[in-house]
Amino acid sequence: xxxxxxxxxxxxxxxxxxxxxxxxxxxxxxxxxxxxxxxxxxxxxxxxxxxxxxxxxxxxxxxxxxxxxxxxxxxxxxxxxxxxxxxxxxxxxxxxxxxxxxxxxxxxxxxxxxxxxxxxxxxxxxxxxxxxxxxxxxxxxxxxxxxxxxxxxxxxxxxxxxxxxxxxxxxxxxxxxxxxxxxxxxxxxxxxxxxxxxxxxxxxxxxxxxxxxxxxxxxxxxxxxxxxxxxxxxxxxxxxxxxxxxxxxxxxxx
Numbered sequence: 538x539x540x541x542x543x544x545x546x547x548x549x550x551x552x553x554x555x556x557x558x559x560x561x562x563x564x565x566x567x568x569x570x571x572x573x574x575x576x577x578x579x580x581x582x583x584x585x586x587x588x589x590x591x592x593x594x595x596x597x598x599x600x601x602x603x604x605x606x607x608x609x610x611x612x613x614x615x616x617x618x619x620x621x622x623x624x625x626x627x628x629x630x631x632x633x634x635x636x637x638x639x640x641x642x643x644x645x646x647x648x649x650x651x652x653x654x655x656x657x658x659x660x661x662x663x664x665x666x667x668x669x670x671x672x673x674x675x676x677x678x679x680x681x682x683x684x685x686x687x688x689x690x691x692x693x694x695x696x697x698x699x700x701x702x703x704x705x706x707x708x709x710x711x712x713x714x715x716x717x718x719x720x721x722x723x724x725x726x727x728x729x730x731x732x733x734x735x736x737x738x739x740x741x742x743x744x745x746x747x748x749x750x751x752x753x754x755x756x757x758x759x760x761x762x763x764x765x766x767x768x769x770x771x772x773x774x775x776x777x778x779x780x781x782x783x784x785x786x787x788x789x790x791x
Contacts, residue, residue: 542594543630543710543741545615550624552585552610552766584610585621586766592759597743599757599774601750601781603788607766608746612636612715615744630741633709635701635717642696644689648679651688652703659707669706676732677702678725698725705732712740716747730755750778 556579585607592598600608613619614626616634641658642651652673656666674684677698688696701717714733730752737743737756747753753760753774760777762770770777 544594544627545590545592545629545711545742546625546627547591547615548589548625548627550585550588550611550614550626551583551622552607552614552619553581553583553622555579555581583607583766585614588624588763588766588768590761590768590771592742592744594741597737597756597758597774598745599753599760599778600744600746600763601748601753601760601778602763602769603785605765606763608763609636609715610766611763612713612744612746616713628711630710632711632713633704633707634713634715635704636713636715642688642700645687647687648684648691648699652699655700655703659703661706673699673702673706676705676728694725701729705729705736707736709736709740711742712736712744714743714745714747750782753778 588611600611602608610619612634613636614621615628616632616636617628618634618636641655643654646654649670652670653663653666656669657663661669674681677695679695679699683691683695691699697717733756743756745753745756757774760770760772760774760781761768762777762781770780
């Protein structure tokens with residue numbers, strides 16, 4: 538495969554977490570007594586369990602599964618947020634992870650300050666951000682008088698709209714979406730869909746985690762169904778989404 542083509546290759550990837558069954562320890566207790574976990578009861582579980590898959594240049598993937606299936610954990614391994622506990626992770630291409638929209642905003646900074654700060658993190662110069670700012674604000678529909686107000690006074694929907702509008706200025710090779718519209722209103726979700734299509738059309742690879750199967754059908758050509766950290770089914774999007782929807786319906790009735 539040519540080096541110019543993006544791909545994601547996972548071989549036997551695991552992500553293991555340890556949960557302590559004893560009382561919750563404060564940060565102060567942990568610092569003062571670093572040995573306090575000795576002798577406490579603990580258990581381990583796999584958030585991602587022996588996952589092997591390859592995503593090729595040009596693919597549009599919907600990652601579905603119930604809460605706790607390991608979808609977000611798998612995305613964070615791909616994005617480099619979590620290191621895999623074991624297995625091999627091979628990524629060709631620059632990743633733009635749109636995960637937990639607005640999580641990078643500082644609550645004490647204003648909307649304007651957060652845009653410039655996050656824009657710098659994403660690689661935009663101040664001059665570039667000044668040029669893009671009117672377009673970002675127009676799309677986000679944030680009232681002008683809120684721009685110089687601390688983000689902590691924004692609703693979750695306003696924060697999501699602002700973060701999404703900034704993210705749409707990127708030109709990613711591999712773009713990852715994780716429930717980006719969970720706090721968005723219906724009007725903005727509909728409006729954002731067209732902007733997403735433009736972003737996705739220019740990306741080499743798209744991975745979308747969502748509980749909205751309509752959104753998955755709109756953007757994905759391939760579906761991957763996860764449950765308890767394992768791949769249950771992998772194939773054409775419509776086949777996987779139909780099978781998943783049927784299984785969830787049966788689970789709700791039982």
